[in-house]
Amino acid sequence: MKSLPKRPELEFLKKEARVLRVLQMKGDPACCDRIRDYDTSCEAMSDADILAGKFSINDAQRVIAHEYGYASWAALKKYIELINLPLYHMVTDRQGYHRTITDSYDARSKNYENSEWHREVALTTVKYWPPESGQLVLDIATGTGTIAFHCAELVGPRGKVVGVDISTGMLDKCREKLAERKLANLAFTHADGEQLDFQPNSFDRIYCANAIFWMSNLQAALRHWYELLKPGGVVGFNATPSSSFFWGCAARKALATVGIDFICNIPAGDEANAREMLECAGFTNFRLHAAPNGRYIATEDAKDPPFLTLQAYAPGQYPHPLEDVSDETMQLAQQAYNAEVDKHATEDGVWHDMTQYYVYGQKPADRE
Ligand SMILES: C[S@@+](CC[C@H](N)C(=O)[O-])C[C@H]1O[C@@H](n2cnc3c(N)ncnc32)[C@H](O)[C@@H]1O
Numbered sequence: 001m002k003s004l005p006k007r008p009e010l011e012f013l014k015k016e017a018r019v020l021r022v023l024q025m026k027g028d029p030a031c032c033d034r035i036r037d038y039d040t041s042c043e044a045m046s047d048a049d050i051l052a053g054k055f056s057i058n059d060a061q062r063v064i065a066h067e068y069g070y071a072s073w074a075a076l077k078k079y080i081e082l083i084n085l086p087l088y089h090m091v092t093d094r095q096g097y098h099r100t101i102t103d104s105y106d107a108r109s110k111n112y113e114n115s116e117w118h119r120e121v122a123l124t125t126v127k128y129w130p131p132e133s134g135q136l137v138l139d140i141a142t143g144t145g146t147i148a149f150h151c152a153e154l155v156g157p158r159g160k161v162v163g164v165d166i167s168t169g170m171l172d173k174c175r176e177k178l179a180e181r182k183l184a185n186l187a188f189t190h191a192d193g194e195q196l197d198f199q200p201n202s203f204d205r206i207y208c209a210n211a212i213f214w215m216s217n218l219q220a221a222l223r224h225w226y227e228l229l230k231p232g233g234v235v236g237f238n239a240t241p242s243s244s245f246f247w248g249c250a251a252r253k254a255l256a257t258v259g260i261d262f263i264c265n266i267p268a269g270d271e272a273n274a275r276e277m278l279e280c281a282g283f284t285n286f287r288l289h290a291a292p293n294g295r296y297i298a299t300e301d302a303k304d305p306p307f308l309t310l311q312a313y314a315p316g317q318y319p320h321p322l323e324d325v326s327d328e329t330m331q332l333a334q335q336a337y338n339a340e341v342d343k344h345a346t347e348d349g350v351w352h353d354m355t356q357y358y359v360y361g362q363k364p365a366d367r368e
Contacts, residue, residue, distance in 0.1 A: 001069040003200060003227050006220065010080050013064055021060040027051045035059075038066040069226070069282045069363075079280040083219045087267060090317040091216035097318035098166055098192070101214060104313070105143070106169030112144050113173070121356060122146040122209035125238050126154075128289050129360045134158040135204035138228065140193035141165055141211030145174035145186075151205070152186040162198075164191040194221045201230045208237040213315040218267045222281035222361075232365040235283065239268035239357045246297065246344070246352040251307035254337035255321070258329050262307070263316050274359045283361025291356045296349035302341045308333060 005012070023031040032047045035055070042050055061073040070076040082088075091097045105112070112118070126147055131137050133156045139148040142163030152161045163186070165171050174188045191197070193208065194215055206225045208215075215221040225235050243249060248264045255262040268274055275286045306312055308330065310322045322330075344350045 001200070001227070002067045004068055004079075004223060008080055008083070010077060013068075013076065013080070014061070017057060017060040017064045020063060021055060021057055024051060024055040024060070034063055034067065038063040075280070075282075079219070079223065079282075082277065082280050083217065083223070085219075087263060087316075088217040088219055090261070090263060090321075093318055094216065097216060100318065100320075102167045102169075105165075105167035109144065109167065109169030109173050112170065118143070118210050119146050121238050123150060124291065124356075125207055125209040125236050125358055126150055128358050129205075129234050129236050129287065131155050131159070131205040136202065136230075137161040137205045137207070138196075138198070138203045138225075139163040140206060140208040140225070141214065142174060142188065143167075143170050143210070145177060145188065147207050147209055148174065148186060148188070149177065149181065149183070151207075152183045155185065157185055159185055161186045163188045164193055164196065166190065166192055194224060196224065196228060198228050200227045203229050204233050205229075206233070206235045208235075210238065212237045212239055212268050213265060215267075216316060216318075218316075219277055219280065222277055222283075226281045226283060226361075226363055229363045231363055233363045234360055235278070235363075236358070236360045237268075239274055239359050240265045241271075241353075241355055241357060242266050242269035244294075244353045244355050246302055246350055247306050249353075250302070250337055250340040250344075251305055253340050254305075254308070254333045257336040258333045260321050260325065260329075260333070261317075262314065262321055264307070264314070267316060268359075271357065274357060278359070278361035281361070282363065284364050285360070285362040287360040289358040291358065293354040293356065295352055295354070296346075297352045298349045299341060299345045302345075302350040302352075303338060305334070305337050308337060 020031055029047045032050045035050055036042045065073045065076040068076055123146065131151055131154050135155050136159060137151040137155060139161065142148045142165045145163050148161050148163035155161060163174060168190065171188050171190055178186060206229055212218060229235065242265050244265065252262045252264055271288055274288060278286055310320055314320050341350060
């Protein structure tokens, strides 16, 4: 299967289809295996028969889509439309964005392991579609390696697990733990999960827990992971529905009233979104396990909005959406935020939904 360019354009792919069609029309045998590979009904045909047959531009586009691992030209076109949505291009300075992430997680690495919540979510991400003995696993944004260590046990000595992260603080913790546990089938690498150097078709499982929201172009990242998976391989991640986490959700609505996009939890967000993104990346066998969860928070606590400050996380966005926003606009946003809290206030407080979705897709197995 061919790898798509990082920012593919439809024109580029249309041109590939035109070139293929011209090869067929000119009688160039170089195109015959490509056509046979797509259309199994041509398998027994000679080169001469293929070159003499009808081959429209639509046929050529179908071959190109197939070469990139898509079931149809329409599916490939849809991926290109999605990947170019403004939603996935809100990080305009990648280095600066990563610096904010690593500053934060380098500091958090000291006590990150105290978070039972993150551990539970990470292990659950593996639980619903675990690796088998002997398999190769990639843990993207491994943090302190919860998934990586767990999978190293599951795949056993014949398997192998690699954990990648951009935070050296988090990776130092992984290496400390590895020195104690001495697992020969586990390694950690400093790398950006959106731009990995592994060969295509390398892994049986790719997991990404508690970190999908950090990807600057989630649609492109899913496609990248698809290419790194072997045929039949599985990607699994947890996604926070857009209605989850009251503070972030209310901040998003309040900021929208003053014309500021705060995309927190939107890209992976809801079931339809997650399915569409996975299918557009080429995955099939979509699975989603919803884990409803939540608690009431005191209305006063809800009114203290952690996301309406420049210091707060703004996953998927850089520069920070609140940079250069006037005090006047911030006051209006604050008022809208308070109104949002009042709208949801009950005798018990405000419902803080913490539902998680565990989402999976499978790369189709090769044709026999
Ligand atoms: C909340 S932690 C999750 C860690 C671990 N997966 C877990 O569930 O415990 C988020 C991690 O994502 C990492 N991260 C964020 N963006 C990344 C990227 N583009 N590539 C690799 N790691 C990234 C951070 O450095 C941090 O360690």
